[in-house]
Amino acid sequence: MNRFEYLRPQSVAEAVAAAAVPGSAFLAAGTNLLDLMKIGVARPQRLIDLKDLPDLDIIEQLPDGAVRIGAQLRNAELAHDPDFRQRFPIVAEALLSGASAQLRNVATVGGNLIQRTRCAYFQDPASACNRRAPGSGCDARGGDTRQHAVLGWSEDCIATHPSDFCVPLAALGAMVEIEGPAGRREVALTDFHLLPGNTPERETALGQGELVTALRLPPAAAGFARHARYVKLRERTSFAFAVVSAAAALRIVDGRIQEARLALGGVAARPWRAEEAEASLRGATPGAEAFHRAAALALEGARPSGDNEFKIELARRIALRALTLAAAGTPDRLPALPASPFAPLPGGLHV
Amino acid sequence: MSLSVTLTVNRVQHRVLLDDPRVTLLDLLRERLQLTGTKKGCDRGQCGACTILLNGRRVNACLALALSHDGAEILTIEGLADGAALHPVQAAFIAHDAFQCGFCTPGQIMSAIGLISEGQAGSDAERVREGMSGNLCRCGAYRGITEAVVAATRSMTKEKAA
Numbered sequence: 369m370n371r372f373e374y375l376r377p378q379s380v381a382e383a384v385a386a387a388a389v390p391g392s393a394f395l396a397a398g399t400n401l402l403d404l405m406k407i408g409v410a411r412p413q414r415l416i417d418l419k420d421l422p423d424l425d426i427i428e429q430l431p432d433g434a435v436r437i438g439a440q441l442r443n444a445e446l447a448h449d450p451d452f453r454q455r456f457p458i459v460a461e462a463l464l465s466g467a468s469a470q471l472r473n474v475a476t477v478g479g480n481l482i483q484r485t486r487c488a489y490f491q492d493p494a495s496a497c498n499r500r501a502p503g504s505g506c507d508a509r510g511g512d513t514r515q516h517a518v519l520g521w522s523e524d525c526i527a528t529h530p531s532d533f534c535v536p537l538a539a540l541g542a543m544v545e546i547e548g549p550a551g552r553r554e555v556a557l558t559d560f561h562l563l564p565g566n567t568p569e570r571e572t573a574l575g576q577g578e579l580v581t582a583l584r585l586p587p588a589a590a591g592f593a594r595h596a597r598y599v600k601l602r603e604r605t606s607f608a609f610a611v612v613s614a615a616a617a618l619r620i621v622d623g624r625i626q627e628a629r630l631a632l633g634g635v636a637a638r639p640w641r642a643e644e645a646e647a648s649l650r651g652a653t654p655g656a657e658a659f660h661r662a663a664a665l666a667l668e669g670a671r672p673s674g675d676n677e678f679k680i681e682l683a684r685r686i687a688l689r690a691l692t693l694a695a696a697g698t699p700d701r702l703p704a705l706p707a708s709p710f711a712p713l714p715g716g717l718h719v
Numbered sequence: 720m721s722l723s724v725t726l727t728v729n730r731v732q733h734r735v736l737l738d739d740p741r742v743t744l745l746d747l748l749r750e751r752l753q754l755t756g757t758k759k760g761c762d763r764g765q766c767g768a769c770t771i772l773l774n775g776r777r778v779n780a781c782l783a784l785a786l787s788h789d790g791a792e793i794l795t796i797e798g799l800a801d802g803a804a805l806h807p808v809q810a811a812f813i814a815h816d817a818f819q820c821g822f823c824t825p826g827q828i829m830s831a832i833g834l835i836s837e838g839q840a841g842s843d844a845e846r847v848r849e850g851m852s853g854n855l856c857r858c859g860a861y862r863g864i865t866e867a868v869v870a871a872t873r874s875m876t877k878e879k880a881a
Contacts, residue, residue: 374722374740374786399782402743403763415740417787444776448839468853469834471764473776474783606852704845 369405373414379421380547380581386416387577388549394418394579396440397474399467400483408493409484409500424478424581427452433587436545439478439580443533444469446477456585457698458536458596458615465600465707466532468607478580481534481544481560482572485527485637486515486609498524499568513674514603514611518683519667520636525568526673528634529561532707536598536615538639539631540589548578557583561638571637592617592629597693599686600633600707610634612683613707616690618654625649625658630666630691635683642666642687654695663687724789728752729798737785744788745769745780748795756796756825760855767854770826770833771795777833779853796825799832807878808832808871815867819858830854831868835875842869842876 377383387394391413395401404410418424424440427449435455437446443463446452453460467475489495489507496505508516508526516526534557542557555573562570574580596617602608613633619626628649632640645662652658663684670680689709722737728748735751745762748754748771760768762781769780772794799806808831811817818824830851840846847868848861856864 369741372740395784395787397782398784398787399764399779402782402784406763415784417784419787444837448837468764468767469837469850470767470770470777470779470830470853471782473833474773474778606849704843705849 369402369408370411370413372412374417375414376417376420380424380579383416383418383421384547384549384577384579386414387579389414390576392416392577396476396479397442399471399475400479404484404491407491409491418579430584433590435585435589437477437583437585439476439582441477443467443472443475443477443480447472453702455590455593456536456540456596457593457702458539458598458617459533461702461706462532462536462598462600462613462615464702465598465705477533477583480531481557481580481583482574483529483531484571486530487527488512488515490527499527499564499571502567502569509674511674513672513676514679515609515634516673516676517636518670518672518676518679519632519640520563520638521673522564522566522568524566525564525637527564527568527637529637529639530609530634531639532598532600532610532613532633534561534639535613535631535633536596536617537583537585538641539615539617539629540592541586541629542589543584543586544573544580545582545584546574546578547581548575554584558638558641563637568637591619591627594698595620595694596698597690598707599690599693599709601682601686601709605708606705612679612686614683614687614690616687616694618649618691618694620654620695623653625652625654628662628691630662630687632666632683632687635670635679640666644668645687649691656692659688659691659695662691722786724785726785726788726790727792728754729793729795735785740784740786742785743781744771744773744783744785744793747785748780748793754795754797757829758822758825760823760826765855766823766826767830768823768826770829770854772829772833775836777830794829794832796828799828806832807874808835808867811867811871811874812864815863815870816860817863817867818856818860823854823856823858827851827854827856827864831864831871834868835872840872842872844869847872 393412600613760766
């Protein structure tokens, strides 16, 4: 790990001013940043610790029916908040399917958004990686691509964004609130993570010195609580990143789908919202026919970025499973293993 | 820049001068306070051997910058027993043969205490296994670990009710 200067601002304004200096990085829990510093992938010259910033760790009910979630709130606190998990069970399920209890106890909402890819070649400074070292090439091409993209990738980069949390957020139309040198602004979560194109080193919409201060779920995000599931396929039972995942949320009125939301994880450099698939479900009767059609639409345009063609069919089936489970109804209590596609029977055991 | 942190570790306050901002809580415990019960396994938040309670919550000490936690209260494996009387989770690990080599055991025990106080798993073995998934055991003593955590949950809940 490189040496660094350590700063501890007392306000958002101070933090943003401090981050204007190139080489600065914000430190929240550090579960991703410190890890990357240990392996030499991140080498910030200044760490700006956000610990003392006031009022960034609260959940706020806004007058228009939106919910604002402070960027410094811990994953576990959000997932276990009784009111939040009742209104947004799909977000709680995604959060609790990610990482471990120890990590969820410290990792923050904002940190989850800006976490870096888990591409093994990005994480290995000896490998060529256009994302880590622009222009150096991409050793993932032709390498082990189980964790890599099948949608939205480019010749320069095939990495995926690893977040579970961001997948239902994309489906629910979350907004990201940002403060920076030029003041406040906000972007849709689905525009926050950038597709690689020929500038894969630009990972998010954040500019120099800009800080994510909150997430906002708009009023329209409520109303899916009864039919919303996150499903995630991983290579071991728990504590693993998604190979593919899907968040499906339905509003069913009088036996018809009034509104549908669908997003995929593990398939692209951003959580992948499938709006055409959503549109195909509007007005449909929930069932196999409509769900097969929607899942196929969600993967339209997908192509392998290496030896990972299987992920296209896998993602299609995970989308189908998520829609089917969502239609069956959100369980009163999350299953023992949140988001698992296995153990289909209530009370069934995984291990 | 002179750097220092004040931490309450196992109910004793320590002021530690740091010559370097890079020190993690794990390295501080092991190398500055000689509390080597907390283990360094992967040093990357993947194995759970370094689990401690930080302000009452289980965390990976390897991914926590010491400077960031000035004023914190920490509980490690060394702070559990009351003289010769073991903590109920320690006793349950022995009664249920929940280890072989013992390297992951301090982290497993601290994680189990965190899990029990979170109250999300109860004595449901499936939920206990999921709740303990941040702690790897290379000897594969998972069956005993699950039994020990379930038994300790029952005995501690009964104790609280009594």
